[in-house]
Amino acid sequence: MLDKRYDPHAVEEGKYENWKNKGYFTAGDKSKQAFSMVIPPPNVTGKLHLGHAWDTTIQDIIIRYKKMQGFDALWLPGMDHAGIATQAKVMQRLVKNGVDVTKLTREEFLDHAWSWKNEYANNIHEQWAKMGLCLDYTRERFTLDEGLNYAVRHVFVDLYKKGLIYQGERIISWDPVQQTALSNIEVIHQDDEGYMYYFRYPIVNSEEYLIVATTRPETMFGDTCVCVNPKDKRYKKYHGQKVINPANGEIIPIIADEYVDVEFGTGAMKCTPAHDPNDFIIGKKYGLEMPIIFNKDATMNEKCGEFVGLDRFVCREKLLEKIKSEGNFIKQEKIIHSVGHSERNNCVVEPMLSKQWFVKMKPLAEAAIANQKTEKKVNFVPARFENTFLQWMNNIEDWCISRQLWWGHRIPAYYHKQTGEVVVSMDPPKDIENYEQDRDVLDTWFSSGLWPFSTLGWPNETADLKRYFPTSCLVTGYDIIFFWVSRMIFQSLNANGEAPFKDVVIHGLVRDELGRKMSKSLGNGVDPIEVIDKYGADALRYFLTTNSTPGQDMRYIDDKVNASSNYLNKIWNSARYVLSVLPEGFKEEELPKELSPLDQWIINRLEKTIKSVTTNMDKYDFNAASGHLYNFVYDDFCSQYLEMSKVSLSSNDELVRNNTYQVLFKCLKSIILLIYPYTPFIAEELYLNLPVHKESVMLESYPKYEANRVHLNVDKQVELLFDIIRDVRNYKIENKLAPNAKLDLSINLRIKMFEGYEAYLQRFTFSEFKVVDDSIVNMRGELKIYDNADLLIVNEAGQGEIIARIDKEIAEEENEILRCQKMLSNPNFISKAPKEKVALEEEKLKQHTENLALLKDKRNKLL
């Protein structure tokens, strides 16, 4: 016997370990059709947050649903080494523990990093278990493990041989804290307050000067020219002349180039080729020198005279003082401008000329774009995210993939110590003693981009790769479409000639109750484990997956998790009721053909529910799917059928009772199976309490819609019953009568009601019914008119009161009639609207007209 109250902790206890030990999570049944999905590997940098909980619950629902539908469904787990983020955290911890990190060797550091990884992997495993995720741990991978490293080297060499990876000196974004290059998308541009400084650049051998504006005066040490637009009349006379750089006194040329915007600033632009991407282009065009003026930590280097060794921002202030003292300072204006910050540590990144490895993106992007025009395209859900992807692909720049870190896949390039020759190969050259391997590692996203196939054993043609690749589906947030989704797509197209997955399901972000992004600085983050401790994993899972529209952000609202928990309690208690009434030795049977209308009605509702739930599950619309089930549970099953069954079960007819048992069981079992992918723990608990069950709900099949189980022509009879009961209850409330007050009721049926319906009416109205013929309007009392019946509540109320109520109903009917007439009297409506719609309106008009006549008749008789 179930407890009176659903207790999530008692329910969830031990179930996960049991499932895992029984091997239910392990894929590999070759007799079934394959379905596969890889988890977006979480970073081994910390705890999982609500966003992870959301993302993984969606996937868990999909996998459990597919397993139940008879697929060999693989959900492959794993984690990401997260290069910069992890290295930064490990370093922080080492510093905190008093380790002198400057003396650390690469190998020593990596030892620390691996032990960090193992700690955090444990945390993540525990969280996955609490969430109840159906992950196949026998196939778990890590982005830095040996097999994946093999895949990474293979891809690197392949792209290099195809000319799609090259080494080049270009302007990259430099993170001076981590002291590594970053790719464009690892730089977050945010609006910061700053100043625009205006300086005088004196013209050589002249009293005149140019006014040049800059936001970064410290870069003036790297200026190699000043540019003006050749069409700019103000500066025509200076073409070919030279100016003095007020920072260091160097003489630099004035160059006329179309690139300069006449309207912007003063129309004269300082050009620093080594520290600005646009200036770099000009520098190349005119063969200018490209002096680098920063050290790796963004302090000033030896090119900066007396400022050498100063931090860039300190240098800025000191340099200003100097220029001011020399009279070359004009003014400064406060401005808001966009400044690049490192995604990982928020420091201001410095554009810097540097030799790095790049992926040539054009050909790869073109292939990805072309693939979207074929049948083998990636199906984005919702579809609009395909635009996001294509737009990025269409405007893509080359991808800087080298990182000056230790924690990552080391670049398989070897430099000959004498000749400097570069060898790129899977394995080190045979005479390795003559070579030195590139010290850099690859961008984390390089290995993540291979995840859907590297995890299955690629490039070896393993059984798993053949069976599970391409994967069926990928679930992730819109925030990493660029970082990850697009890279997986072009990497896979290059490596495999096909996309890595068929569907990409994109969700939004979890925000706080006020709609703000959850962040450490605001301290508004919610720990999923705390929510689980309060409400249980099932309630959290249900909340997360049923309170948002696909692709849209959601808010975490504690009350809604509570509401989810209440819903589960409702299911729990309805199960408790069903289990308590089922007789000893109950056996599940095929539903008999001869069911009562009530039974037929609820089966109709159930079938309809199964159909709409399945349709929406297949569209990954879990909010809609669960909504249909919710309505069935509350409105159809609990409020109506379950209450009605109390009458059925008191019947003397054994057949009626037995059928009711079967129908109750059928409904309950279906509810358990339909809710199961969302809330596996409570579903398992209830399932195992059924008198007939398998070893686990995980071995069950998903309910299937069957049109031939739908019964025609019963819904009207049953719904009439419900309408009458509701109106009688209403009447009592309006008249301040006790809910169980006995009324004198007369009913005139225009359809044949099913046998025994009176018992149900009596039970829920606490009143006897007198069945009469159509003379009902002659009787004293209040008349309710339905499509298929009239109900008279016989009472002693004053005539005025009754007439007032009838007038209200007359007004309502007249309104409806007007609405119908308005439509039907429109010739355009008759000729252009669909025939069914016209017929429907005509039918309604007829019905309302009849009702109106009855009401008027009744009113006249009362006068």
Place this chain on the structure above:
RNA sequence: GGACACUUAGUUCAGCGGGAGAACGCUUCCUUCACACGGAAGAGGUCACAGGUUCGAUCCCUGUAGUGUCCACCA
């Protein structure tokens, strides 16, 4: 500058070419034998604004305003 969302009940959000929905909150009544973490009944909305398409627009199109996000640029 470009793109994409969003604007519907007090709040959070669904929805839809043909009579406006849910949850929470609110009001009234009810401890009757699944559940008071409950039940029964109810109040509450010119569906942002303006045009257009249509027999008919909350829904489709265009524009406006506001909100949010992303991309690009910024000497």
